[in-house]
Amino acid sequence: MKKLICLILLIPSLIACSQGNSVPEQLVAQSISEHGRCHLCGMMITKYPGPKGALQLKSAELSPKFCSTRDMFNFALQPENKRQISHLMVHDMSVTEWEDPQDTSFIDATKAWYVYGTSRKAVMGSAVASFSTKESAEAFAEEFGGAVLQYEQITLGLLAGE
Template identity: 35%
Template sequence: MIINRRQFIINTLITAVAGSALMACGQSTTSKSITPVEIDPHTTCDLDGMLLADYPGPKAQIFYEGKESPTFFCDTVEMFNTLLSPEQVKAVSAAYVQDMGKADWDQPRGNWIPAKEGCYVLGSKRHGSMGPTIASFAHEADAKKFVGQWGGKFLRYAEIKPDMVDLSGGALHDTRM
């Protein structure tokens, strides 16, 4: 098959444009990494307005696509309830919890880890800001040591289900009222 010069130039241009477009697909102009934001004395929970620094137990934060600042939670149960809710349709860029193997339970600061990489303890005797909580850890050994001391069940991120993080229970099951 013989191609004339004009057809050769057109084919070359089409190939060059297509190749450039394909190469650009793998490059992101917004490849900014998302890092957790530290809480301060004025940081409030986006669900209930509580000051995070005033309460014990692990805290959490979610970054939604298109937002530079996170949504804060005063408790990991609130974060899981939000993420596992069928109404949750916002795209999540990142979620972080505190590593309670390193953080002080009574005044947790720093020690943020990606929520999906964490190990968790459900049903321990330790309470967070909203009562019973899900303790979060970076390392399995720390989580299992916590279970030995405080009780509870060891879980991976994917094992936490919506019925484990129901927020409607507090007042409904309080027999002192």
């Protein structure tokens, strides 16, 4: 009986230890194919310059990709979509070319820094340029204009020009 009680008391400890040692899931965006189309507007994604976006839905059945970070935000910030998203990814424009961003440069969109209102053009006008560091975003804004923002500061109202 003592062994059974000890075992029962030991189980919660084992569960707690195993949770603390779990390796965090690495966020990896799926590749954007040459013929991939934007989930929001249907345009060819790789045909246009500037940072792109990708996200993973909690259902894991669909991994929408976008021709611009602007389109990704316009989709992701909709209340009906927001709760279905497990993670968002954007290109780190400090390590990839503006004209042809590479899939290997995707970063977590919630930790990125953004430059909004820049003179650099993307698929549908002014880009929402994404960077892994505040310093990179500030350097870009110094050269091309725009306001440096964090993820939480990007809103549907901002994107609509309100």
